[in-house]
Amino acid sequence: MILSSLAAALAPANLLYLLAGSVLGILIGAAPGLGPVFGLAILLSMTFSMPVEGALIFLSAVYAASVYGGSITAILLNTPGTPGSVATCFDGFALSKxxxxxxxxxxxxxxxxxxxxxxxxxxxxxGPLLAQASLLIGPSEFFMLAVAGLALVALASKGNTVKGIIMSGLGLMISFVGRSVVTGERRFVFGTIYLEDGIQFVPMVIGLFALAQAMVLANQSGAIAPLKKSVSGVLTGCMDVLKNPITVIRSSVLGAVIGIVPGLGINAANFIAYVVEKNSAKDADTFGQGNVKGIIAPECANNAVTSAALIPAFGLGVPGSSTAALFLSALMIQGLQPGYAFFTSGNDLFPTIVWGMLFAQASFLVLGLLGARYFAKITQVPNSILVPFILSLSVVGSFALRGQMMDVVVMIIAGVAGYYLQKNGYPLACLILGLILGSLAEDNFCRAMRISRNSLSIFFTRPVSLILILIIAFSFAWPQIKKHLSKAKAQKVQ
Incomplete structure (x- = not known):
């Protein structure tokens, strides 16, 4: 079965689908505001006439390459191509500068x-085992996961923990604008139809990072990086990854686990992996200044999510993310039904898809390494040319997803606010994570309350939920415990 499925994945037509999907994915991922959801939604119709193996290999290549492509502009322009590349900006752009x-x-x-x-x-x-295990996570666990994510990111803003909590709260408040998914009630819409759908995430991210960065560059002469005759260091960067196996393994496994849990996805994985790595590092103060682990962790995590998110989608018919839902649609369009039998039916379909996904990773690896030297030259373009280019991408990216000018207005407001918040030391990462996790926290808190008949005991009686509460409490207490232990150790030495 393994050899026959490998032969099927290596069929000339499937390799052509693989190459086309990889090229399109990198271009879509690198364009701010588009990303994998946009790419899969637009290209899904192209798969209707494809054989099932070719269709899923093509979509796998688009998905994997677009998630990777988001890191290109994040690193070069401090402008995340996808919302799942935001944390990559912090150290990636510092290296570019x-x-x-x-x-x-x-x-x-x-x-x-x-x-x-x-x-x-x-x-x-x-796949089959973890797809069943993911059902053990209920509303109380989802709520505590969201709270834990916000708490850890706020704590990671060392020296700015209070500002981090403030920004997390602001992100939560913005996420509550619009109609409640649970009750349908309108909140903070001020009589406008546009706000009934809530503040859109993509224009906010583009404004906070792309437009704010354009404003910073507009005040500077020259280019982002010093002019060089040639761009080098691509292979050195590859070796940096191989020299940090613990970071790679920890972040990749974390990303896979997050991918299996429905509702989190690459946006949360990118941040959580960065925070975990920063809190685990001895040189945490160098994060945000070009620490290689600050790129390795989020990129390992968000790319591990891409395939892991398909486990509950293929195994249970429960998509773990918007992109997984589109994969599920492609599966059903081809006349296939998700479920345990999908993994164990005895045919070559699932192994062929796995081979295709592996080849999709190799495809963007080759294209990325070959193109990196040319991509990097963007940082040597004068700011006088680069700023109008970023502004154009910001407007197009904000408008493209839904075709509404109000999204562009939101992007502009977010950009101005992001510029001044960043200037005054407020961590934008906390605001973004508040936006990502706000609806997840609210919806699952309401569901947990209904299940428990408005009793908070549900958060303490469910084992996973209680463990998360203890982790949050320990995270807040650890700085003081560490300080006390250091003081005690110093007294013993004396």
Whole structure:
């Protein structure tokens, strides 16, 4: 079965679908505001006439390459191509400003490849088992996962924990604008129809990062990085990844686990992996200044999510993300039904898809390494040319998803606000994560309350939920415990 499925994945037509999907995915991912959901939604109609193996291999390549592609503009322009590349900006752009854009792109390409392979292996080896285990997570666990994510990101803003909590709260408040998914009640809409759908996430991200960065560059002369005759360091970046196996393994496994849990996805994985790595590092103060682990962790995690998110989608028919839902649609369009039998039916379909997903990772690895040297030259373009280019991408990216000018207005407001917040030391990562996790927290809190008949005991009687509460409490207490232990150790030495 393995050899026959490998032969099917290597069929000339499937390889052509693989190459086309990889090229399109990188272009879509690198364009701010588009990303994998947009790419899969637009290209899904192209798969109707394809054979099932070709269709899923094509979509796998688009998905994997677009998630990777988001890191290109994140590193070069401090403008995340996808919302799942926001945390990559922090250290990736810092390296670009030091003239090491080639090295940063090499890191992101290799880390994305390894993370993607781990996600595919998780799908292949653990699909049936973990698809069933994911059902053990209920509303109370989802709510505590959201709270834990917000708390950890706020704590990671060392020296700015209070500002981090404020920004997390602001992100939550913005996420509550619009109609409640649970009750249908309108909140903070001020009589406008536009706000009934809530503040859109993509224009907010583009404004906070792309437009704010354009405003910063507009006040500076020259280019982002020093001018060089050639761009180098791509292979050095690849070696940086291989020299940090613990970071790679930890972040890839974390990304795979997050992918299996429905509702989190690459946006949350990107941040959570960055925060976990920063809190685990001895040189945490260097994060945000070009620490290679600050690129490795988020890129391993978000690419591991891509395949792992398909485990509950293929195994249970429960999509773990918007992109997984589109994969599920493609599966059903081809006349296939998700479920345990999909993994164990005895035909070559599932192994062929796994091979195709592995080849999708290899495809963007080759394209990324070959193109990195040319991508990196963007950082040497004068700011006088680059700023109008970023502004154009910001407007087009904000408008493209829904075709509404109000999304462009939101982007502009977010950009101005992001510029001044960043200038005054407020961590934008906390605001973004508040936006990502706000609806997840609210919806699951309401469901948990209904299940428990408005009793908060549900959060303490469910084992996973209680463990998460203890983790949050320990995270807040740890700085003081660490301080006390250091003081005690110093007294013993004396």
């Amino acid at each position: 030091r003239g090491e854009a080639g090295r940063a792109l090499g890191i992101s390409t290799m880390a994305s490849f390894i993370g993607g392979v781990v996600g595919v292996l998780a799908l292949a080896a653990l």
